[in-house]
Amino acid sequence: xxxxxxxxxxxxxxxxxxxxxxxxxxxxxxxxxxxxxxxxxxxxxxxxxxxxxxxxxxxxxxxxxxxxxxxxxxxxxxxxxxxxxxxxxxxxxxxxxxxxxxxxxxxxxxxxxxxxxxxxxxxxxxxxxxxxxxxxxx
Amino acid sequence: xxxxxxxxxxxxxxxxxxxxxxxxxxxxxxxxxxxxxxxxxxxxxxxxxxxxxxxxxxxxxxxxxxxxxxxxxxxxxxxxxxxxxxxxxxxxxxxxxxxxxxxxxxxxxxxxxxxxxxxxxxxxxxxxxxxxxxxxxxxxxxxxxxxxxxxxxxxxxxxxxxxxxxxxxxxxxxxxxxxxxxxxxxxxxxxxxxxxxxxxxxxxxxxxxxxxxxxxxxxxxxxxxxxxxxxxxxxxxxxxxxxxxxxxxxxxxxxxxxxxxxxxxxxxxxxxxxxxxxxxxxxxxxxxxxxxxxxxxxxxxxxxxxxxxxxxxxxxxxxxxxxxxx
Numbered sequence: 093x094x095x096x097x098x099x100x101x102x103x104x105x106x107x108x109x110x111x112x113x114x115x116x117x118x119x120x121x122x123x124x125x126x127x128x129x130x131x132x133x134x135x136x137x138x139x140x141x142x143x144x145x146x147x148x149x150x151x152x153x154x155x156x157x158x159x160x161x162x163x164x165x166x167x168x169x170x171x172x173x174x175x176x177x178x179x180x181x182x183x184x185x186x187x188x189x190x191x192x193x194x195x196x197x198x199x200x201x202x203x204x205x206x207x208x209x210x211x212x213x214x215x216x217x218x219x220x221x222x223x224x225x226x227x228x229x230x
Numbered sequence: 231x232x233x234x235x236x237x238x239x240x241x242x243x244x245x246x247x248x249x250x251x252x253x254x255x256x257x258x259x260x261x262x263x264x265x266x267x268x269x270x271x272x273x274x275x276x277x278x279x280x281x282x283x284x285x286x287x288x289x290x291x292x293x294x295x296x297x298x299x300x301x302x303x304x305x306x307x308x309x310x311x312x313x314x315x316x317x318x319x320x321x322x323x324x325x326x327x328x329x330x331x332x333x334x335x336x337x338x339x340x341x342x343x344x345x346x347x348x349x350x351x352x353x354x355x356x357x358x359x360x361x362x363x364x365x366x367x368x369x370x371x372x373x374x375x376x377x378x379x380x381x382x383x384x385x386x387x388x389x390x391x392x393x394x395x396x397x398x399x400x401x402x403x404x405x406x407x408x409x410x411x412x413x414x415x416x417x418x419x420x421x422x423x424x425x426x427x428x429x430x431x432x433x434x435x436x437x438x439x440x441x442x443x444x445x446x447x448x449x450x451x452x453x454x455x456x457x458x459x460x461x462x463x464x465x466x467x468x469x470x471x472x473x474x475x476x477x478x479x480x481x482x483x484x485x486x487x488x489x490x491x492x493x494x495x496x497x498x499x500x501x502x503x504x505x506x507x508x509x510x511x512x513x514x515x516x517x518x519x520x521x522x523x524x525x526x527x528x529x530x531x532x533x534x535x536x537x538x539x540x541x542x543x544x545x546x547x548x549x550x551x552x553x554x555x556x
Binding site for chain 1: 238239240241243264267268271272274275276284286288334335336337338340341422423424
């Protein structure tokens with residue numbers, strides 16, 4: 093494995109886990125966000141070799157064993173937080189880490205949490221609403 | 231798939247400090263040290279740097295953790311997120327915590343490290359002004375020994391430091407905020423997230439109980455090839471009671487000390503123009519915090535001034551849109 097291969101390369105090209113998206117490819121847009129040992133990271137600028145032995149979670153892991161969507165995913169649909177969908181996996185992963193062990197969040201806290209994720213379609217209001225919806229249905 | 235760089239580097243994963251130091255001793259000039267990689271990987275994938283060896287130090291337990299005593303010690307691998315959220319850092323080094331909170335988004339803060347931000351030595355490195363007002367000392371370790379340099383001496387130019395090729399930055403030591411002292415870091419950007427500073431400014435002020443300034447420290451980034459401590463601008467404040475004249479003189483001297491350039495984020499003229507009002511705002515924030523801390527120490531927060539102090543805003547917004555400077 094050469095060092096210029098990123099975690100994103102390995103996920104998409106080797107493991108064919110294409111739910112994680114390649115956006116800016118330089119750690120700015122958050123479309124490639126995955127969780128490494130529970131923390132949100134940009135997979136496009138992470139050398140795959142540097143996460144050897146770590147636990148990696150991608151959007152493919154959010155659904156249940158029979159493919160049923162998770163609470164946050166359902167809230168995204170209900171709130172209209174998805175339009176073209178390209179940024180969605182990244183938002184879902186950032187917010188999955190954010191919501192773990194958390195019972196409530198203010199809109200400001202949610203906005204701060206998603207500062208590293210960019211959406212160019214729906215805007216952020218519906219995404220913030222979806223998070224509040226997911227928290228309310230816990 | 232990511233484009234293949236012209237020269238493929240060897241990836242050396244180290245688990246113990248001694249191993250990393252041996253690699254640096256033997257192959258130092260060929261090595262680029264890789265920790266969180268938020269700068270190094272981007273530069274490597276773009277072809278901006280062409281290391282023969284990428285030395286992965288992220289697993290070195292010796293470079294992790296913080297200790298809070300007469301001086302604060304911060305391990306090289308401490309992340310921006312840890313700096314921004316650790317209650318002890320927020321108490322002893324609020325400017326550093328505020329600066330770390332402005333670096334990139336959560337993804338960057340989760341992996342980017344304090345040593346990476348310092349060694350990368352960007353003109354816009356947010357942590358550097360905060361470290362400078364905290365009188366930070368850089369600890370450099372090699373296979374043959376250890377030395378310590380003040381942060382201002384360590385950063386010698388744009389992306390240039392005094393680190394020798396055989397050395398690794400292993401940690402930092404800082405002066406914790408004494409009592410009767412307050413500090414802040416203000417970052418001016420066009421938006422509030424994922425922004426490189428148009429101007430970044432850290433101020434630490436020490437005042438006597440009756441409001442006379444006994445120590446003033448001012449440091450800036452993004453207004454010259456390297457972040458720097460503006461000693462001349464501090465002088466008019468020391469001994470003052472933060473009268474308008476003193477603050478105006480400090481602002482003027484800060485302008486004179488700056489050497490900004492035009493770039494895609496703002497013009498040099500705009501940067502010069504915003505320095506004095508940004509300084510004034512930082513001084514005012516420090517003063518409010520000092521008043522609030524007096525409240526807590528003296529009368530448990532009953533004065534109205536103290537109330538105002540606690541309602542301070544943590545982030546600066548632009549006084550005028552960039553590019554409209556005369």
